[in-house]
Amino acid sequence: MITKQKGCVDIYGKDAKKWKYVxxxxxxxxxxxxxxxxxVPVFEASELFHRGVGETTDIVTKETYDFQDRGGxxxxxRPEGTAGVVRxxxxxxxxxxxxxxxxxxxxxxxxxxxxxxxxxxxxxxQFGYELIGSDDPLADAEVISIAVNIYKIxxxxxxxVNLNSxxxxxxxxxxxxxxxxxxxxxxxxxxSDCKERLxxxxxxxxxxxxxxxxxxxxxxxxxxxxxxxxxxxxxxxxKEYLELMGIEYEVDPKVVRGLDYYNHTVFEIEANIEGFGAxxxxxxxxxxxxxxxxxxxxSTPAIxxxxxxxxxxxxxxxxxxxxxxxxxxxxxxxxxxxxxxxxAVYLANDLRMKGFIVETDYLSRxxxxxxxxxxxxxxxxxxxxxxxxxxxxxVKIKNTSTKEEDVxxxxxxxxxxxxxxxxxECECGxxxxxxxxxxxxxxxx
Numbered sequence: 001m002i003t004k005q006k007g008c009v010d011i012y013g014k015d016a017k018k019w020k021y022v023x024x025x026x027x028x029x030x031x032x033x034x035x036x037x038x039x040v041p042v043f044e045a046s047e048l049f050h051r052g053v054g055e056t057t058d059i060v061t062k063e064t065y066d067f068q069d070r071g072g073x074x075x076x077x078r079p080e081g082t083a084g085v086v087r088x089x090x091x092x093x094x095x096x097x098x099x100x101x102x103x104x105x106x107x108x109x110x111x112x113x114x115x116x117x118x119x120x121x122x123x124x125x126q127f128g129y130e131l132i133g134s135d136d137p138l139a140d141a142e143v144i145s146i147a148v149n150i151y152k153i154x155x156x157x158x159x160x161v162n163l164n165s166x167x168x169x170x171x172x173x174x175x176x177x178x179x180x181x182x183x184x185x186x187x188x189x190x191x192s193d194c195k196e197r198l199x200x201x202x203x204x205x206x207x208x209x210x211x212x213x214x215x216x217x218x219x220x221x222x223x224x225x226x227x228x229x230x231x232x233x234x235x236x237x238x239k240e241y242l243e244l245m246g247i248e249y250e251v252d253p254k255v256v257r258g259l260d261y262y263n264h265t266v267f268e269i270e271a272n273i274e275g276f277g278a279x280x281x282x283x284x285x286x287x288x289x290x291x292x293x294x295x296x297x298x299s300t301p302a303i304x305x306x307x308x309x310x311x312x313x314x315x316x317x318x319x320x321x322x323x324x325x326x327x328x329x330x331x332x333x334x335x336x337x338x339x340x341x342x343x344a345v346y347l348a349n350d351l352r353m354k355g356f357i358v359e360t361d362y363l364s365r366x367x368x369x370x371x372x373x374x375x376x377x378x379x380x381x382x383x384x385x386x387x388x389x390x391x392x393x394x395v396k397i398k399n400t401s402t403k404e405e406d407v408x409x410x411x412x413x414x415x416x417x418x419x420x421x422x423x424x425e426c427e428c429g430x431x432x433x434x435x436x437x438x439x440x441x442x443x444x445x
Contacts, residue, residue: 007122040084046074077111090297101133128306135301141241155321158272161249167231175226222253262286283307328378
């Protein structure tokens with residue numbers, strides 16, 4: 001038997017419906033903020049990620065799927081979304097659009113060769129968004145607020161924003177020098193990766209998981225202590241806008257993010273989820289004002305956010321959040337003889353084209369087995385197609401919840417279904433029929 005590759009998962013059935021629902025929520029929220037969807041290729045020239053994401057990042061040095069195609073070109077499977085979006089922005093000359101800034105969002109599979117664990121796969125799904133063309137601190141606050149609002153709408157509680165600033169180029173250089181001065185006397189105490197990072201990109205040392213608990217790490221200089229006046233003013237404005245939006249945050253100098261391209265605002269979204277492990281971060285992002293120019297485009301400010309979809313689904317599951325997915329069908333058509341089956345074929349197709357979820361039997365089962373199948377599919381209504389009824393241009397339709405049965409003209413069937421399909425539904429998503437016995441316990445239902 002051929003099995004799926006390590007670090008990959010199959011998503012189907014009820015889980016697929018949950019994924020679809022969460023994707024729809026993300027789409028709807030981002031569209032409210034006037035973001036447009038973008039889809040970029042699953043593979044790009046390797047140079048894009050080396051120049052865009054950074055030569056010293058773990059993603060590029062340890063995790064990318066790199067190969068040569070048959071034309072001898074160096075190709076990399078997409079490990080994250082921002083670099084591909086920026087490449088598209090430059091290549092399609094979006095900077096020339098009259099309407100600025102450009103707001104784009106994506107929800108795509110990514111590929112990273114790493115040790116698989118819960119919420120961390122080799123084929124992962126990531127959603128994210130980019131606001132390109134504005135250096136206004138308001139853009140930073142908006143990007144942060146969108147993520148917070150998405151998580152809250154999905155029902156996650158204890159959402160916290162961990163906020164930091166890396167400052168502008170001058171501030172980063174001063175901070176870089178301070179880090180080198182701090183870590184150099186203790187280089188023998190650092191892991192092998194951090195020894196290499198010291199000269200190439202000392203900020204990456206702060207993101208190390210191996211040395212995280214050492215005193216030398218805890219006593220490292222803080223980014224906000226090396227911000228110049230302009231960067232301090234900018235950071236203050238970001239915080240002011242967040243407060244106006246009612247977004248709770250905490251300044252955390254340890255947040256530096258794992259990618260080389262960030263400057264000024266960086267942030268992580270954390271959820272207080274029991275049993276989620278020591279690392280409760282479920283997404284993050286920051287500003288990358290130099291990346292577009294570094295990849296051959298015009299000097300353009302930008303900020304973005306990204307989060308692992310797989311990790312978000314685990315968070316929702318651990319919080320026991322019930323998503324209001326539609327796990328039933330509208331109508332099941334039953335039949336006995338071949339003429340009734342032919343009419344089931346016609347009627348099912350007709351009703352589906354008119355917007356109803358309709359099923360019928362495909363296994364030539366008896367009526368008893370067909371009724372059991374209708375129950376398994378949680379059909380709201382059933383119709384037993386009877387040749388005598390059909391000659392009268394009518395059918396007997398049964399409400400499976402109330403057990404009430406009506407005789408309906410075929411000409412009026414669509415109107416009957418429209419009128420009765422949702423009258424018993426409760427906002428909680430259960431088959432409650434409302435009233436004192438509502439399963440969700442909400443009398444307002």
